[in-house]
Amino acid sequence: MCPGFLCKIMPMKKIEISASLLSADFGRIAEDLKLCEDCGVERIHVDVMDGHFVPNITIGPVVTAAVRKHTKLSVEAHLMIEHPWDYIDGFIDAGADIIGLQVECYGERRLACRSYGQYPKEIDVLDTALFMRDCARIKARGKEACAVINPGTPVEVLDGVLAQAGSVLVMSVNPGFSGQKFMPVALDKIRYIRARFQGDIGIDGGINAQTAPQAVKAGANVLITGSYFFSSSSRQLVVQGLKTLSA
Ligand code: DX5
Ligand code: ZN
DSSP, X not given: OOSSTHHHHSOOOOOEEEEEGGGSOGGGHHHHHHHHHHHTOOEEEEEEEBSXXXXXXXXXXXXXXXXXXXXXXXXXXXXXXXXXXXXXXXXHHTTOSEEEEEGGGSSOBOXXXXXXXXXXXXXXXXXXXXXXXXXXXXXXXXXXXXXXXXXXXXXXXXXXXXXXXXXXXXXXXXXXXXXXXXXXXXXXXXXXXXXXXXXEEEEESSOSTTHHHHHHHHTOOEEEESHHHHTOSOHHHHHHHHHTOOO
């Protein structure tokens, strides 16, 4: 099914698979990176969490640099951290090719999630100028800026930035942990964005054999997968299956 009039004038974008390291074996990251390459994965998704924007702490620039050293695949740093602007250069220096910025860091938070310990973080209005400033910083260093949006933040906040954004990542779970259940609200967001945006649209959270076809039909072309890929006993088949999906 076509996600709007665009498919008549624009060929389907190639599907790319991004493996989320959060589900990898951290005691043998180099081996898991090699496995990703052997399976035909295009990107390595590094989930960066600070215990403030999300209720979990994970990876920083040091581990990202180690990942960079062991793979030629594109490395995307998904920054789920407060004040991401303080860390953009650090992650680029560490070797990230794509920097994912949560739009919820660029606007006044909803009352219900303003304090520490209140999750997920959501906004209703995006400070477009501030967000574009950081996208420009990333582009000026020759890297791609990706606008990431949480399930509860209205997709319309992206209206002012789509023309400039390198890519978009739609969260299909509330960020913080791998292995969560897919939230279908992400599909409406993807349809909305695809009708207005020709670049890469990724989807992140709860992707598996049931949910991936829906995401691709809606217009997503980058599939982030953590637990589904890493827990499978036939990872190569998982990647092949996801890549042959079509809208
Ligand atoms: C969630 C992370 C996701 C997650 C994906 O906060 O941003 O990248 O690790 O894991 P799965 O595919 O298991 O939902
Ligand atoms: Zn992620």
